[in-house]
Amino acid sequence: MGMATESQFHVLAVDDSLVDRKMIERLLQKSSCQVTTVDSGSKALEFLGLRESNESNDPNAPSSLPVTHQEIEINLIITDYCMPGMTGYDLLKRVKESAAFRSIPVVIMSSENVPARISRCLEEGAEEFFLKPVKLADLTKLKPHMMKTKLKKQSEKPSKEDNAVLKHEIRKEEEPSAIEILPLHQDVEQEPMLSNSKRKAMEEVISTDRSRPKYNDITTLV
Amino acid sequence: MDALVAQLQMQYRNYTVSLYQQGFLDDQFTELKKLQDDASPDFVAEVLSLFFEDCVKLIGNMARALDQTGTVDFSQVGASVHQLKGSSSSVGAKRVKGLCVTFKEYCEANNYEGCVRCLQQVDIEYKALQTKLQDMFNLEKQIIQAGGKVPQVDIN
Numbered sequence: 001m002g003m004a005t006e007s008q009f010h011v012l013a014v015d016d017s018l019v020d021r022k023m024i025e026r027l028l029q030k031s032s033c034q035v036t037t038v039d040s041g042s043k044a045l046e047f048l049g050l051r052e053s054n055e056s057n058d059p060n061a062p063s064s065l066p067v068t069h070q071e072i073e074i075n076l077i078i079t080d081y082c083m084p085g086m087t088g089y090d091l092l093k094r095v096k097e098s099a100a101f102r103s104i105p106v107v108i109m110s111s112e113n114v115p116a117r118i119s120r121c122l123e124e125g126a127e128e129f130f131l132k133p134v135k136l137a138d139l140t141k142l143k144p145h146m147m148k149t150k151l152k153k154q155s156e157k158p159s160k161e162d163n164a165v166l167k168h169e170i171r172k173e174e175e176p177s178a179i180e181i182l183p184l185h186q187d188v189e190q191e192p193m194l195s196n197s198k199r200k201a202m203e204e205v206i207s208t209d210r211s212r213p214k215y216n217d218i219t220t221l222v
Numbered sequence: 223m224d225a226l227v228a229q230l231q232m233q234y235r236n237y238t239v240s241l242y243q244q245g246f247l248d249d250q251f252t253e254l255k256k257l258q259d260d261a262s263p264d265f266v267a268e269v270l271s272l273f274f275e276d277c278v279k280l281i282g283n284m285a286r287a288l289d290q291t292g293t294v295d296f297s298q299v300g301a302s303v304h305q306l307k308g309s310s311s312s313v314g315a316k317r318v319k320g321l322c323v324t325f326k327e328y329c330e331a332n333n334y335e336g337c338v339r340c341l342q343q344v345d346i347e348y349k350a351l352q353t354k355l356q357d358m359f360n361l362e363k364q365i366i367q368a369g370g371k372v373p374q375v376d377i378n
Contacts, residue, residue, distance in 0.1 A: 017276075017305065017308055017309055017312075018272055018276065019269060019272050019273050019276055019308075019309040019312050019313065020308065020309065020312050022268070022269050022272060023254075023257075023269065023312050026257045026262060026265060027257065029261070029262075030256075030257055030259075082304075111307070111308050111311060132308065132311065132312065133250050133253070133311050133312045135253050136253065136256055136257070
């Protein structure tokens, strides 16, 4: 586990199915990514260093989260939708509500093609929605999203603007920036519902192929 | 030795193709094979092994849920069916997956007889697949032992 793997993307994969975890792990490794797999949303949050809401009410909870978590750079989270307890959607929301981790791209996987589910996830900030079983070809869609976080980390401004702006501000940083990991319930600034990147994701929904199921009749079920 | 290798390779090709043709396997199995390489030389066997363990576990759950002398909790059965459908889909176990689709419908319809029938069928089916794949893996071993390489089988 050398620090020389700076050029490798590190993906956190979440799925309650052992078979699927093994699959996604290999798919990601084959795509030259470093992978960490967990079997639940809560374990994913733990890994990231976020606490679940019921724990943050505990006055004895450590006010400063373990420093080691700050050194783990995750470039993408890919999660199954249907999981017992915390669903992939719940996890997505948690990540996007967190000041420290909202910039991590999240991809949802599901074996079921439910249009309402897909749009809900994309609206909540998921970059992509993959239909299972996920194929090698699907993973090529991930690189651009992961590149964004790399660029963000290297640039001076932690801005939410497009890549175009970041390109001329790329500087080598010695240390990962001192990201202040706030407990979830502090005042987290709310992003407007459809920021630039989300709108782009929505546009991508309409234009791409396989991972975007084509549906004619959209029955709005909630 | 070459003649033996060639013969085994042909056997292997024909056998593999027949598994697809008979509907035991689908494209996803092909995808699975793409993930096997020098870094992960036993990947396919490993995943399938996990899949079959899953089958045993989930079918056990379904059997228990259907065995209630009182009212059957079809959603509990359905939950296990859903999981089996997922993993069979992931490994390309076409027939098992197809059965799960039907099974799920029976669960949703609270159809006890239908569920029991599906349970029996899915049990038979996963075991049949397990046997077929074991034969396929054995052929691979034989090829390697005879000094040959396992050919890439093009399914068309």
